[in-house]
Amino acid sequence: xxxxxxxxxxxxxEFARTAQGSHRSAIDLARLVEEPLDSDSARLLRALxxxxxxxxxxxxxxxxxxxxxxxxxxxxxxTWMFERYWIADALDTVxxxxxxxxxxxxxxxxxxxxxxxxRERRGPIRRSVVAGITGTRIVAEHMTTGLxxxxxxxxxxxxxxxxxxxxxxxxxxxIEVKKRHIRFxxxxxxxxxxHSAGAQRVTRRALxxxxxxxxxxDRSHHERAFFERQVFGDGDGRAQARRIRDRIAALPGxxxxxxATVESRLLPEPHGGKSGxx
Amino acid sequence: xxxxxxxxxxxxxxxxxxxxxxxxFERDPLPESxxxxxxxxxxxxxxxxxxxxxxxxxxSHDEPAVGAFMTMWNREEFWHGEALAAVLERHGVRVDFDxxxxxRLKLGWKDRLGTVKQTVTSRLVGHDFVAVHxxxxxxxxxxxxxxxxxxxxxxxxxxxxxxxxxxxQQETKxxxxxxxxxxxxxxxxxxxxxxxxxxxxxxxxxxxxxxMPESEVTHVMKHLFAGADGRKLxxxxxxHIAKLPGMEGLRIVETSMDRRGIPAGDTV
Numbered sequence: 158x159x160x161x162x163x164x165x166x167x168x169x170x171e172f173a174r175t176a177q178g179s180h181r182s183a184i185d186l187a188r189l190v191e192e193p194l195d196s197d198s199a200r201l202l203r204a205l206x207x208x209x210x211x212x213x214x215x216x217x218x219x220x221x222x223x224x225x226x227x228x229x230x231x232x233x234x235x236t237w238m239f240e241r242y243w244i245a246d247a248l249d250t251v252x253x254x255x256x257x258x259x260x261x262x263x264x265x266x267x268x269x270x271x272x273x274x275x276r277e278r279r280g281p282i283r284r285s286v287v288a289g290i291t292g293t294r295i296v297a298e299h300m301t302t303g304l305x306x307x308x309x310x311x312x313x314x315x316x317x318x319x320x321x322x323x324x325x326x327x328x329x330x331x332i333e334v335k336k337r338h339i340r341f342x343x344x345x346x347x348x349x350x351x352h353s354a355g356a357q358r359v360t361r362r363a364l365x366x367x368x369x370x371x372x373x374x375d376r377s378h379h380e381r382a383f384f385e386r387q388v389f390g391d392g393d394g395r396a397q398a399r400r401i402r403d404r405i406a407a408l409p410g411x412x413x414x415x416x417a418t419v420e421s422r423l424l425p426e427p428h429g430g431k432s433g434x435x
Numbered sequence: 436x437x438x439x440x441x442x443x444x445x446x447x448x449x450x451x452x453x454x455x456x457x458x459x460f461e462r463d464p465l466p467e468s469x470x471x472x473x474x475x476x477x478x479x480x481x482x483x484x485x486x487x488x489x490x491x492x493x494x495s496h497d498e499p500a501v502g503a504f505m506t507m508w509n510r511e512e513f514w515h516g517e518a519l520a521a522v523l524e525r526h527g528v529r530v531d532f533d534x535x536x537x538x539r540l541k542l543g544w545k546d547r548l549g550t551v552k553q554t555v556t557s558r559l560v561g562h563d564f565v566a567v568h569x570x571x572x573x574x575x576x577x578x579x580x581x582x583x584x585x586x587x588x589x590x591x592x593x594x595x596x597x598x599x600x601x602x603x604q605q606e607t608k609x610x611x612x613x614x615x616x617x618x619x620x621x622x623x624x625x626x627x628x629x630x631x632x633x634x635x636x637x638x639x640x641x642x643x644x645x646x647m648p649e650s651e652v653t654h655v656m657k658h659l660f661a662g663a664d665g666r667k668l669x670x671x672x673x674x675h676i677a678k679l680p681g682m683e684g685l686r687i688v689e690t691s692m693d694r695r696g697i698p699a700g701d702t703v
Contacts, residue, residue, distance in 0.1 A: 425699075
């Protein structure tokens with residue numbers, strides 16, 4: 158499978174060379190008129206677009222830590238950021254062409270306050286200071302949380318692709334672009350976690366306390382509840398969450414307990430709860 | 436002069452060199468001093484992400500046009516690194532990511548404090564700090580453009596010169612962005628003009644100083660900017676900077692040359 162401690166096999170330079178830019182010319186807007194998006198799919202699409210748009214914030218949080226010193230990782234991030242920019246652009250194009258997007262509920266609203274997510278509310282100064290103590294082990298944390306986020310994203314994009322054949326033809330190429338991101342992150346996470354109890358400890362703690370998907374901590378409670386319901390709310394969604402749990406549990410030194418915690422936080426609460434739990 | 440961000444993002448691409456005959460370097464290899472300068476430029480391009488990080492700790496990237504520019508700019512600079520690494524590789528100099536990592540690790544605690552300090556400072560002056568970054572970026576991009584054009588003229592190599600001109604071409608677009616941003620933001624705020632002037636006067640140094648060993652900075656500056664022709668370019672960069680609102684009379688590039696003892700070659 159993945160190399161244990163040896164040289165990495167993901168070819169960063171090849172990835173950079175073959176980066177995927179604008180998707181606009183491949184998007185069939187006429188087909189979207191024939192098969193217009195329903196309102197829930199438009200709302201999910203908007204949530205995904207917002208996630209891709211928050212990439213620079215993600216970059217900031219990654220780069221104020223020791224992660225910025227790893228030139229292989231920053232080379233990856235440079236292309237990753239570029240590809241995500243164009244994915245957001247593609248989603249924008251669809252959103253602009255979708256009448257359903259004009260009548261969506263506002264994204265703003267009260268935040269969800271959960272004690273476990275407090276660390277995510279840190280600004281760049283505290284992140285930098287705390288990460289200074291954690292040192293280079295934080296790279297393992299970043300690669301792993303990034304990986305889990307991509308797995309969640311994959312489930313969400315697949316859900317979106319299921320909305321209509323027109324959406325499927327637009328979303329499938331985006332999923333393909335993201336598969337390479339997953340490959341890199343999976344390889345790095347595996348490599349960095351193997352043989353380092355410290356990296357495993359730091360990563361376990363982060364996985365337990367992260368609001369999913371990454372960046373959700375800045376979203377309103379009602380948008381987060383919608384995402385959970387829409388992506389993981391039905392039988393198929395629960396199966397997807399279980400798959401993510403199993404993949405997390407299979408990472409070196411993470412364990413079934415942490416994986417189960419992540420799974421439980423992906424699923425919607427039966428009565429729309431999770432608010433005011435601080 | 437408005438900068439068309441949509442046009443820029445749409446046309447942004449990694450610098451191309453597949454059509455250039457790199458075998459020419461085997462027949463006509465570059466001299467040691469040029470390789471040393473190229474190595475410096477290559478490292479600096481790869482380290483752009485470190486500058487990006489400094490920019491991201493200010494409120495600048497909340498604006499969509501600035502965020503879009505940073506995404507493309509960071510990638511174009513990475514590709515400049517790749518192109519120069521390919522030239523070096525033909526001369527038996529391998530630039531790998533692990534080695535770059537070692538350079539960044541050496542920066543150590545000082546670098547980490549940098550982010551903290553900068554965020555605190557940028558909080559103090561809020562959005563005005565974006566103007567400081569833009570003015571700083573403009574000074575750096577003007578320097579980079581001049582450096583590439585100068586090396587192309589000095590070296591006149593049939594393959595290196597066109598490659599460097601292609602890189603310089605992209606750098607001029609970066610200049611256009613930073614300078615138009617700086618002009619607008621500095622013009623709008625007296626506080627920004629004061630802070631920017633102070634930052635450039637007190638803290639600016641040639642691109643790469645502080646990251647690369649001082650011996651390398653001096654080599655590159657001497658290689659590119661020694662003598663009357665070099666000094667003229669230096670003064671041109673200063674003249675561009677001095678045209679930004681509130682920056683009248685600044686001579687930061689020339690001062691940094693004098694400080695390093697780079698001969699001006701002025702005839703008396």
